[in-house]
Amino acid sequence: MSQLNKIVLLTVLVSFYMFSSCVSSTEFEVGGDDGWIVPQSNKTHGDVFNQWASHNRFKVDDTIRFKYNKDSVLVVSEDEYKICKATKPQFYSNNEDTVFKLDRPGLFYFISGISGHCEKGQKMIIKVMETESMPDSPPPSSTSSSSSPPSPPASAHKKSNALKTTVHFISSCFVVFAIMAISVFGLV
Template sequence: MGSSKKFITLITILVTFYMFSCVSSTEFEVGGDDGWIVPKSKTYGDMFNHWASENRFKVGDTIRFKYNKDSVLVVSEEEYKLCKATKPQLYSNNDDTVFKLDRPGLFYFISGVSGHCEKGQKMIIKVMETESSTESPPPSPSSNSSSPSNSSSSLPASTHKKSNALRTTVQFSSSGFVVFAIMVVSVFGLV
């Protein structure tokens, strides 16, 4: 094979490798500028579920909770509904908690400070199963609750932002690299 054909083939392989083996992840700051706080009134009681419904989460993304003199717990659906956790999956009270969304499905978060969850400091995050399913918005986590419906005008300004993503990172998967290496070796006849 001529050197120009090898070069074009190598470029094609590099572009294909990049398209199929890149994994991106995003870090979101819970609640935007306000952070993980007790909602100021019942009007804002569902502000975290509203914030979560405005963002799209996928496996590998992280969420950052920033707070003062509080805590965050990852709990079961039942504990979320009761605002009480006897065996949380995670407990953190370090004022800056980062949680990795490591699987598709629902994640339930509550404040561990007595009374805060009951005042609305709780949240459900839905993590999408596949990249293509992020095109259609998930149902609002609070759509079946008995709380009054939230309109954009009744929420704090910071929840109106479409995305509160802090950063996006791109990583190459190890399996993608192996496929890439085999393709390069075969194209250049190194075996």
């Protein structure tokens, strides 16, 4: 293999590595050390889970872990969340250690499935940030006169109260990268 071919292959290899798909995800433990419990007092802790959620930044593919005893967790609609009653939950679990994957941007509504717990504050809204895209050009100027502040970028993803952060390489990209590395460095 000529020196020029090696340089071209090495350049392609480095470029591929830099732009390969790499997804980072974080697992959060709902409620921190206390877990998914009925708040002590609705007057002092009424919004404890929403306060916890507001101190974290969630993105697509993150997971949230609910740890609880003799309880359950449901994903419900906004209307069901408001009335603390689920007629058709989107998700239900009562295994005392539930992991839920945040698979899309937007709002997720969680409530306890035990009668009376939601009314006492065992409910939570999580906002999952839009995925960050590569900026090709400046964003279009807004013609709206809205005074609400912009949402923080997905890169502001906080990891407080996170159990672990993992990085997943798409397997086919990793295999191609490995084959290219062997071919470049094996022939040098």
